[in-house]
Amino acid sequence: MIDLHCHSLFSDGTLTPLQLIERALVAKIKFLALTDHDTTAGLNELHNKALGHDLKIINGIELSAQFKKHDIHIIGLRIDPQNEQLCDFIAKQSERRKQRAIQIGVCLENLGVSDAYAKACEIAGHERIARPHFAKVLINAGIVCDMKTAFKRFLARGKPAYVPTIWPSVEDVVGTILSAGGDAIIAHPLKLALTRLKLFALINAFQAAGGIGIEVVSGEMLGQEIRQVADICKRFNLLASSGSDFHSDASRVGLGMQRELPDDCIPIWQEW
Ligand code: AMP
Ligand code: MN
Ligand code: MN
Ligand code: MN
Numbered sequence: 001m002i003d004l005h006c007h008s009l010f011s012d013g014t015l016t017p018l019q020l021i022e023r024a025l026v027a028k029i030k031f032l033a034l035t036d037h038d039t040t041a042g043l044n045e046l047h048n049k050a051l052g053h054d055l056k057i058i059n060g061i062e063l064s065a066q067f068k069k070h071d072i073h074i075i076g077l078r079i080d081p082q083n084e085q086l087c088d089f090i091a092k093q094s095e096r097r098k099q100r101a102i103q104i105g106v107c108l109e110n111l112g113v114s115d116a117y118a119k120a121c122e123i124a125g126h127e128r129i130a131r132p133h134f135a136k137v138l139i140n141a142g143i144v145c146d147m148k149t150a151f152k153r154f155l156a157r158g159k160p161a162y163v164p165t166i167w168p169s170v171e172d173v174v175g176t177i178l179s180a181g182g183d184a185i186i187a188h189p190l191k192l193a194l195t196r197l198k199l200f201a202l203i204n205a206f207q208a209a210g211g212i213g214i215e216v217v218s219g220e221m222l223g224q225e226i227r228q229v230a231d232i233c234k235r236f237n238l239l240a241s242s243g244s245d246f247h248s249d250a251s252r253v254g255l256g257m258q259r260e261l262p263d264d265c266i267p268i269w270q271e272w
Helices: 017-026 043-050 084-110 116-124 131-140 147-155 170-179 196-208 223-235
Strands: 031-034 056-067 070-077 183-186 213-218 239-243
Touching: 017 031, 017 043, 031 043, 043 056, 056 084, 056 170, 056 196, 070 170, 070 196, 070 213, 070 239, 084 116, 084 131, 084 170, 116 131, 131 147, 170 183, 170 196, 183 196, 183 239, 196 223, 213 223, 223 239
Parallel strands: 031 056, 183 213, 213 239
Antiparallel strands: 056 070, 070 183
């Protein structure tokens, strides 16, 4: 098995790197990429805990970007986490996240949820706050019953606690991944809420910037959706990636448990 997309408690996941390794060994994963949102903070610990096991750790990151006012995610694989340009970029992303989180806190305060930002920081245990941390604040306050409802009622685009963020462009994000020696991949293309035409425009911009891959298989995708992205992957001569987008043991798809990559796509890990 291969899993090139997952999260730890260094971003909005709930498991430690050690717990991820335990899950990866059970699933017999051969290549595991940790792709926390806008951070590489968990990579060192993941490498340490993988020592002595027959499991190759791939240095990854999931970077937030913007394309025509849409929030999109681009994954960097085989990046050098020490790369200076990448480190500077991450520092700026963290600041954007922090400012956004403070503003989400203000929105929630106005809706009657007190100290939401402080509570989100406490839940996260760090300052790289993502919306799922606020979703947990809302769940703990008894305002919503689950994560999905928290997004639907408060945190998703257009909802009362949604705060638009000016994420960097596709060119900036892909350029940074390349300068850190990595491969850039469009994450979960069907989750980006783009029309087919806009997705094609994104792919064109992404390839022009040097991006080479697309996630053909992601977490909860159904067979027909995978087929649809596989055809797009072939049409644009992209390499195919595959990952669970696992965040916790409550995730519907376990680590390495996503569906198989169609065999007419070229896997990005083919020559690793
Ligand atoms: P952020 O990076 O702060 O914008 O948060 C994005 C994260 O929120 C994603 O990586 C998912 O983990 C989670 N997320 C986004 N939309 C939803 C949703 N509708 N339901 C549950 N989780 C979501
Ligand atoms: Mn996430
Ligand atoms: Mn994502
Ligand atoms: Mn993800």
